[in-house]
Amino acid sequence: xxxxxxxxxxxxxGDATGYEIKKTFEDRLDLIFHASYGSIYPALNKLTEEGLVxxxxxxQVKRPDKKIYSITASGRYQFIDAIMKRPAADRFxxxxxxxxxxAHLLPASKISELIDERISDRAQKIENLDNxxxxxxxxxxxxxxxxxxxxxxxxxDYLKDYRHLLESDALMDSxxxx
Amino acid sequence: xxxxxxxxxxxxxGDATGYEIKKTFEDRLDLIFHASYGSIYPALNKLTEEGLVxxxxxxQVKRPDKKIYSITASGRYQFIDAIMKRPAADRFxxxxxxxxxxAHLLPASKISELIDERISDRAQKIENLDNxxxxxxxxxxxxxxxxxxxxxxxxxDYLKDYRHLLESDALMDSxxxx
DNA sequence: TTGCATCTGTATCGAACTGATATATATTGG
DNA sequence: CCAATATATATCAGTTCGATACAGATGCAA
Numbered sequence: 001x002x003x004x005x006x007x008x009x010x011x012x013x014g015d016a017t018g019y020e021i022k023k024t025f026e027d028r029l030d031l032i033f034h035a036s037y038g039s040i041y042p043a044l045n046k047l048t049e050e051g052l053v054x055x056x057x058x059x060q061v062k063r064p065d066k067k068i069y070s071i072t073a074s075g076r077y078q079f080i081d082a083i084m085k086r087p088a089a090d091r092f093x094x095x096x097x098x099x100x101x102x103a104h105l106l107p108a109s110k111i112s113e114l115i116d117e118r119i120s121d122r123a124q125k126i127e128n129l130d131n132x133x134x135x136x137x138x139x140x141x142x143x144x145x146x147x148x149x150x151x152x153x154x155x156x157d158y159l160k161d162y163r164h165l166l167e168s169d170a171l172m173d174s175x176x177x178x
Numbered sequence: 179x180x181x182x183x184x185x186x187x188x189x190x191x192g193d194a195t196g197y198e199i200k201k202t203f204e205d206r207l208d209l210i211f212h213a214s215y216g217s218i219y220p221a222l223n224k225l226t227e228e229g230l231v232x233x234x235x236x237x238q239v240k241r242p243d244k245k246i247y248s249i250t251a252s253g254r255y256q257f258i259d260a261i262m263k264r265p266a267a268d269r270f271x272x273x274x275x276x277x278x279x280x281a282h283l284l285p286a287s288k289i290s291e292l293i294d295e296r297i298s299d300r301a302q303k304i305e306n307l308d309n310x311x312x313x314x315x316x317x318x319x320x321x322x323x324x325x326x327x328x329x330x331x332x333x334x335d336y337l338k339d340y341r342h343l344l345e346s347d348a349l350m351d352s353x354x355x356x
Numbered sequence: 357t358t359g360c361a362t363c364t365g366t367a368t369c370g371a372a373c374t375g376a377t378a379t380a381t382a383t384t385g386g
Numbered sequence: 387c388c389a390a391t392a393t394a395t396a397t398c399a400g401t402t403c404g405a406t407a408c409a410g411a412t413g414c415a416a
Binding site: 196 | 374
């Protein structure tokens with residue numbers, strides 16, 4: 001599933017401009033999927049060419065025309081087709097964990113700082129989700145929201161419980177270096 | 179931190195060929211970071227140009243020469259510099275979760291199947307980590323290995339506990355459609 | 357023993373995607 | 387009153403993926 005397909009999915013929820021689709025990615029899919037203008041606008045052009053979405057232009061004074069996209073019947077079929085297929089594996093990349101892989105090359109204080117920051121970052125993300133969760137309505141959205149909270153909390157708990165493994169490791173190495 | 183930098187990091191653990199670096203990504207960084215030949219080989223060329231790694235060629239009979247890369251002193255400094263910087267945010271993309279976002283468009287049976295498969299996939303990943311964890315030695319590696327297990331287990335637990343929210347939702351929608 | 361899969365090793369290419377940047381104006385809040 | 391944020395379009399260079407190509411070695415099962 002590429003961004004083109006997911007734009008189609010967002011349009012099943014109602015007509016939107018490219019700008020609004022970007023916002024939807026940020027507001028409701030932040031946990032799950034990311035997309036930049038550099039992929040959204042070309043995607044919408046291609047979808048239009050292929051007849052999977054239609055586009056009406058709303059001329060505005062002293063601004064670029066607003067282009068409102070709607071999904072077509074054939075677009076809807078194609079989207080259902082796409083989500084019926086087995087989803088590809090998650091893609092995950094964490095610089096934080098990559099750095100920890102080389103913790104022995106850093107001073108112990110740096111490791112502690114890094115973990116402290118990670119914990120407060122995850123806590124912040126949970127707080128954001130808490131706020132969003134209230135206003136969200138469907139069980140489906142609550143499910144995804146709580147999914148995120150659960151995973152973030154599991155990470156915080158793990159870091160708190162086992163950080164000493166890294167911190168003592170680094171400490172020993174730096175002592176050995178003396 | 180890009181793949182170029184992480185290749186440098188892998189070379190701090192010992193000399194290696196491009197092929198071996200790829201294997202290291204698969205064997206020891208699978209949880210954390212991914213890289214394909216299409217990024218590794220160009221990265222090594224660029225690192226060589228910049229004098230951050232050196233390369234000696236080992237000619238082999240009826241095979242392309244084996245190129246063994248070593249990190250240089252300046253490469254080592256540059257790598258430490260890179261990991262001292264604040265790590266960028268994780269990048270995460272999950273087609274599985276994206277599909278769940280549109281669960282209301284799928285039959286309830288499909289949702290159940292999807293979740294069943296996800297649970298066994300995560301269980302498999304935990305089993306793989308269990309096996310690897312034994313043979314790994316340093317506290318640092320154990321830390322990362324158990325990190326992965328913990329997160330995967332949290333996901334399984336969550337899915338088991340709350341899948342009914344999605345399954346009943348889908349059921350209601352399909353009844354409503356009748 | 358033959359044949360098939362997997363391993364070792366190099367490398368490139370098109371397509372996908374990111375992140376920054378450009379261009380304009382309106383609105384909101386401190 | 388000014389700065390930040392929001393609305394709205396779009397492109398571009400650089401990064402990365404996934405597939406593919408080539409080619410012999412090695413292992414293993416029928």
